[in-house]
């Protein structure tokens with residue numbers, strides 16, 4: 001990782017789960033509720049934390065197979081997904097919290113004239129209510145969810161789509177995330193990438209993905225730019 005200041009961006013894209021919001025308490029509660037309804041053992045927050053970041057379908061599959069990779073039995077998955085969707089639509093946001101410094105950081109960046117947008121792999125039916133419940137929906141000029149486009153992060157499409165919609169080029173755009181999916185998507189899109197170390201990266205240190213910067217709090221973002 002290099003040091004020194006980054007080129008000042010015009011657009012800052014924020015990942016949601018693990019970057020803005022600690023959503024694992026709700027996700028784990030609903031995964032465990034689903035497992036219980038299937039008469040299977042529950043996993044708890046520590047395991048579920050390692051499985052978040054590739055969208056709801058992968059999360060349910062990971063819970064069914066008990067690991068990051070692998071495909072569950074088709075008929076069990078067909079039962080499990082609607083159970084999870086129903087539980088999460090009723091519990092989304094109840095136990096989730098903004099990470100420290102998120103709201104003041106968004107406020108300061110917005111006031112300083114940066115365009116802010118959200119790019120998440122979370123399904124849109126859950127993304128918008130969560131941002132609203134946590135009082136940060138209005139900071140974002142655009143929200144691109146995991147099912148908005150045909151491909152999710154780590155594909156660069158959601159990042160490139162957001163920048164294009166907002167009339168900003170990739171070299172004037174910064175992605176802020178917590179996982180290797182965010183780093184891969186940003187690199188493929190030609191965006192700069194800053195990461196937080198406190199989120200969900202499948203149990204792996206985010207430094208190993210070599211983002212341009214790692215910051216402890218979003219409040220440090222403004223200090224990164226020339």
Ligand SMILES: O=C(O)COP(=O)(O)O
Nearest residue numbers: 017053054055120121122
């Ligand atoms: O996997 C999800 O549902 C969300 O993940 P993200 O907000 O970190 O992209």
Ligand SMILES: [Mg+2]
Nearest residue numbers: 015017018178
């Ligand atoms: Mg994330």
